[in-house]
Amino acid sequence: MTSISKFDHTNCGDCPIRHRAVCAHCDTDELEDLEEIKYYRSFEAGQTIIWSGDQMNFVGSVVSGIASLTQTMEDGRTQMVGLLLPSDFVGRPGRDSAPYDVQATTDLVMCCFRKKPFEQLMSDTPHIAHRLLQMTLDELDAAREWMLVLGRKTAREKIASLLSIIARRDASINQKGNTGPIVFDLPLTREAMADYLGLTLETVSRQISALKRDQVITLEGKRHVTIPDMGRLMEEAGDDTDGGFLV
Amino acid sequence: MTSISKFDHTNCGDCPIRHRAVCAHCDTDELEDLEEIKYYRSFEAGQTIIWSGDQMNFVGSVVSGIASLTQTMEDGRTQMVGLLLPSDFVGRPGRDSAPYDVQATTDLVMCCFRKKPFEQLMSDTPHIAHRLLQMTLDELDAAREWMLVLGRKTAREKIASLLSIIARRDASINQKGNTGPIVFDLPLTREAMADYLGLTLETVSRQISALKRDQVITLEGKRHVTIPDMGRLMEEAGDDTDGGFLV
DNA sequence: GTTTCCACTTGATCTCGGTCAAAGCATCTA
DNA sequence: TAGATGCTTTGACCGAGATCAAGTGGAAAC
Numbered sequence: 235m236t237s238i239s240k241f242d243h244t245n246c247g248d249c250p251i252r253h254r255a256v257c258a259h260c261d262t263d264e265l266e267d268l269e270e271i272k273y274y275r276s277f278e279a280g281q282t283i284i285w286s287g288d289q290m291n292f293v294g295s296v297v298s299g300i301a302s303l304t305q306t307m308e309d310g311r312t313q314m315v316g317l318l319l320p321s322d323f324v325g326r327p328g329r330d331s332a333p334y335d336v337q338a339t340t341d342l343v344m345c346c347f348r349k350k351p352f353e354q355l356m357s358d359t360p361h362i363a364h365r366l367l368q369m370t371l372d373e374l375d376a377a378r379e380w381m382l383v384l385g386r387k388t389a390r391e392k393i394a395s396l397l398s399i400i401a402r403r404d405a406s407i408n409q410k411g412n413t414g415p416i417v418f419d420l421p422l423t424r425e426a427m428a429d430y431l432g433l434t435l436e437t438v439s440r441q442i443s444a445l446k447r448d449q450v451i452t453l454e455g456k457r458h459v460t461i462p463d464m465g466r467l468m469e470e471a472g473d474d475t476d477g478g479f480l481v
Numbered sequence: 482m483t484s485i486s487k488f489d490h491t492n493c494g495d496c497p498i499r500h501r502a503v504c505a506h507c508d509t510d511e512l513e514d515l516e517e518i519k520y521y522r523s524f525e526a527g528q529t530i531i532w533s534g535d536q537m538n539f540v541g542s543v544v545s546g547i548a549s550l551t552q553t554m555e556d557g558r559t560q561m562v563g564l565l566l567p568s569d570f571v572g573r574p575g576r577d578s579a580p581y582d583v584q585a586t587t588d589l590v591m592c593c594f595r596k597k598p599f600e601q602l603m604s605d606t607p608h609i610a611h612r613l614l615q616m617t618l619d620e621l622d623a624a625r626e627w628m629l630v631l632g633r634k635t636a637r638e639k640i641a642s643l644l645s646i647i648a649r650r651d652a653s654i655n656q657k658g659n660t661g662p663i664v665f666d667l668p669l670t671r672e673a674m675a676d677y678l679g680l681t682l683e684t685v686s687r688q689i690s691a692l693k694r695d696q697v698i699t700l701e702g703k704r705h706v707t708i709p710d711m712g713r714l715m716e717e718a719g720d721d722t723d724g725g726f727l728v
Numbered sequence: 729g730t731t732t733c734c735a736c737t738t739g740a741t742c743t744c745g746g747t748c749a750a751a752g753c754a755t756c757t758a
Numbered sequence: 759t760a761g762a763t764g765c766t767t768t769g770a771c772c773g774a775g776a777t778c779a780a781g782t783g784g785a786a787a788c
Contacts, residue, residue, distance in 0.1 A: 305629045307719050313632040315625035328615055333622050363610055368575055370617045375580050377624040378562035382552045384631040385560040385679025389775065424736065432632025437775055439737055455784095456736065472554050636745065671766065684745055686767055703754090703766065 271351040277338035284336040292346045293325025299342030300421045304335045314430040319403050327353050340421050384432045392431040393441040394471035420457040518598040524585035531583040539593045540572025546589030547668045551582045561677040566650050574600050587668050631679045639678040640688045641718035667704040
């Protein structure tokens with residue numbers, strides 16, 4: 235955080251992660267050798283990146299696309315436990331095996347670092363370790379907020395919560411202002427939404443139809459969403475609306 | 482972890498957290514000044530330690546008793562998002578305000594550190610920062626496992642999951658062997674269990690009665706639980722049973 | 729052009745868990 | 759001894775969401 239700000243980021247170019255995650259471009263200002271442990275990987279929608287229990291020999295950030303973390307029970311019931319949007323980090327420094335499946339929900343590009351050199355880097359570079367701790371604490375907060383969604387919200391509130399999260403993240407990347415309608419494409423199938431929300435895909439479909447009927451959202455096609463009034467959506471989600479929607 | 486093992490812990494005495502958390506006794510071997518930023522605090526059952534949004538000027542570990550992390554919606558619905566058993570750590574180094582209420586569920590003793598000196602300690606002492614990252618990653622795993630419970634398990638499975646978590650933690654402290662029946666006292670009211678499981682207290686009560694009827698558990702009084710067959714309980718919880726129950 | 733997919737929608741019915749209500753039971757107080 | 763009080767149990771009923779099933783619509787494949 236502090237150490238980042240003194241560097242010039244005009245060359246960061248395609249790296250969207252520079253202010254959230256450990257960024258190759260930014261850190262190469264002070265760490266020439268980082269560039270060589272960094273590489274990009276592409277995945278197709280639906281592809282599994284890591285199976286639960288597998289060795290995980292890299293860490294990385296999402297550059298574009300969406301990845302999901304999923305837990306599965308023996309009888310096949312699944313629950314998505316995390317959604318990785320661009321700039322989100324995945325990896326367990328100090329751990330060997332993944333505790334859940336990681337899948338590409340859409341076509342996906344990740345910026346990866348081999349794990350061992352990254353761990354070395356972390357112990358050599360305290361500010362990277364510090365940023366990683368902050369990011370992990372953020373993820374923990376997000377996971378706990380989602381526990382409230384899963385445990386206590388109605389189906390309608392769950393859908394509204396998911397839409398508001400996606401809208402928020404999308405808006406913070408694509409638009410700067412926080413007034414007026416928000417427009418985005420849903421990056422998830424109804425089934426993926428159901429997996430994330432602890433619902434069935436039929437219920438997801440019904441509730442989206444209901445929100446459309448009640449003019450909380452507008453749909454063009456199945457995926458293109460317009461939110462005319464973000465405050466209204468957040469009320470539907472059961473969140474308090476003060477403080478605006480940009481986190 | 483590595484750095485701990487070379488010290489003698491025979492004087493750790495009443496500090497149950499020495500191998501899991503940041504331990505005052507252990508770290509004073511190398512850090513004479515730690516002792517002076519450490520202090521103990523006691524709370525009564527039901528007392529709120531921190532309100533959501535409050536300034537949080539300390540971090541610490543649970544020495545005895547149980548604390549809970551709870552999120553609340555405007556209309557009063559609540560969801561417990563974390564359960565802190567002895568040796569668990571609470572605190573957000575680098576953050577000022579708490580994102581949820583912290584409450585003493587039973588009478589509680591905590592080992593606290595003032596936040597600022599602790600943060601200083603962290604940046605001076607890489608291995609403490611490293612341990613804290615590992616602990617946070619563990620918490621994140623636990624939170625995500627709980628998302629599966631909240632999102633996909635039935636009421637009966639939820640109760641069995643909670644019992645198995647408490648039994649596991651209790652057993653790892655009180656007994657060394659992992660065979661034979663497990664006996665413990667439920668440290669939570671039916672209402673607290675319901676808050677943790679995303680259920681109502683009536684459903685909790687009914688499902689506990691059902692597990693008793695089906696001889697998965699035995700109850701003496703309302704709180705004293707015997708688990709004759711841990712494998713059976715884990716089946717009821719929908720977890721895979723291989724690997725034993727001691728994590 | 730039509731067939732085949734696949735993601736999605738909608739309807740009918742069922743069920744698990746929530747809601748409302750009453751009562752049991754142990755501990756504390758007067 | 760009799761209330762209180764707080765935690766728990768149990769019953770009756772209801773409804774949100776699951777399940778089962780049929781149908782829609784658009785894009786790719788033949």
